[in-house]
Amino acid sequence: MSSSTHILIAVLALGAFFLIVRLVRLKVLKAKYSILWLTVGSGLAIVSAVPQILDWAAERLDIWYQPTLFLLLGIGFLLLLCMHFSYELSRMENRIRTLVEEIALLKEKLEKEN
Amino acid sequence: MKTAAIVPAFNEAESLPDVLQEIKQAFPEHLIVVVDDGSTDGTSEIAKEFGCVCLSMPFNLGIGGALRLGFRYCNEKEIERAYQFDADGQHDPTQISLLLSGLQKADMVIGSRFSEENSYEVGRSRKTAMSFLRFLIRLSTGHKFTDTSSGFRAFNKPVIGLFSEEYPLEYMDSVEAILIAVKNGFxxxxxxxQMRERSAGQPSNRNFRLIYYFLRLLIVIFVGSRRKTEGKA
Structure with a gap:
């Protein structure tokens, strides 16, 4: 990889890192997600600092064009993340429904008592 | 025997008074549970005026959610049998005792409108869609149903218990509910x-949603329908 690519990745990784820390400190991002994103950020930082890791790994996996490995991992990670979010969304929707039911039942009970 | 009518209502202020009046007249001993699915037209006020139990949800959850709440209420109050009755006036109260008598031989009874003795006309695409659904349900349950979308149904206590937790919440709940009941051994x-023509409102099935329907139902049928519901999660 060329040095300008390094610099770009390094800047992006650093930017992501500070953004995550800021979001956690503002309490907008839950801690479990901050850990996830911080891991991703550090991974990016390591790869940009020591690009030989990527080259070495690509070589071991018989990948001729090294950035492909990077893209492959990135896309795989994003897909997994999307699946996780779908799961979380479904669970939250179910919880909201149950809450709505509970509210309606409580409201009825309350009105009957008054 | 403690019997309850579950009436899901979403903006049915126009037709609801007649419906409630008719049920009350025919069966004063039945508990009427109106589930107001986030209506904005005073549906719940009407239900209260008639002295019914009114469960009002803060926003619209769809008919599946409304029904599940109705079942949950009946389950908590230890109702022994319940029937589902539409608020739009398409169901005929004179048919209620017929429906309930079916519970002597079954756990869940569906009042079907597609039978020789009445002539209810439906559109062609809906007809095709429904015959496909019937086929799928026959395939997965081994039973034949002629009117899977009928909302005129009666349930005994164990089925009320099941549906209070497992009633399908998404569109096409009526079909899925049959599958769930059958798969749980009921x-x-x-x-x-006999049914009447709809007095108000639009039929809820629309063509462009049918494809989505079928895909979802296929998944429900073939991936297995013993799905966990949140409450316990």
Whole structure:
């Protein structure tokens, strides 16, 4: 990889890192997600600092064009993340429904008592 | 025997008074549970005026959610049998005792409108869609149902208990509910009943949603329907 690519990745990784820390400190991002994103950020930082890791790994996996490995991992990670979010969304929707039911039942009970 | 009518209502202020009046007149001993699915037209006020139990949800959850709440209420109050009754006036109260009598031989009774003795006309695409659904349900349950979308149904206590937790919440709940009941070992029967034309409102099935329907139902049928519901999660 060329040095300008390094610099770009390094800047992006650093930017992501500070953004995550800021979001956690503002309490907008839950801690479990901050850990996830911080891991991703550090991974990016390591790869940009020591690009030989990527080259070495690509070589071991018989990948001729090294950035492909990077893209492959990135896309795989994003897909997994999307699946996780779908799961979380479904669970939250179910919880909201149950809450709505509970509210309606409580409201009825309350009105009957008054 | 403690009997309850579950009436899901979403903006049905126009037709609801007649419906409630008719049920009360025919069966004063039945507990009427109106589930107001986030209506904005005073539906719940009408239900209260008539002295019904009114469960009002803060926003619209769809008919599946409304029904599940109705079942949950009946389950908590230890109702022994319940029937589902539409608020739009398409169901005929004179058919209620016929429906309930079916519970002597089954756990869940569906009042079917597609029988020889009445002539209810439906559109062609809906007809095709429904015959496909019937086929799928026959395939997965081994039983034949002629009117899987009928909302005129009666349930005994164990089925109320099941549906209070497992009633399908998404669109096409009526079909999925049959599948869930059958797969949980309940005896579901269909009996022919008279129905009226809808007095107000639009039929809820729309063509462009049918494809989505079928895909979802296919998944429900073939991936297995013993799905966990949140409450316990």
């Amino acid at each position: 005896n579901v029967r269909e009996i022919p009943v």
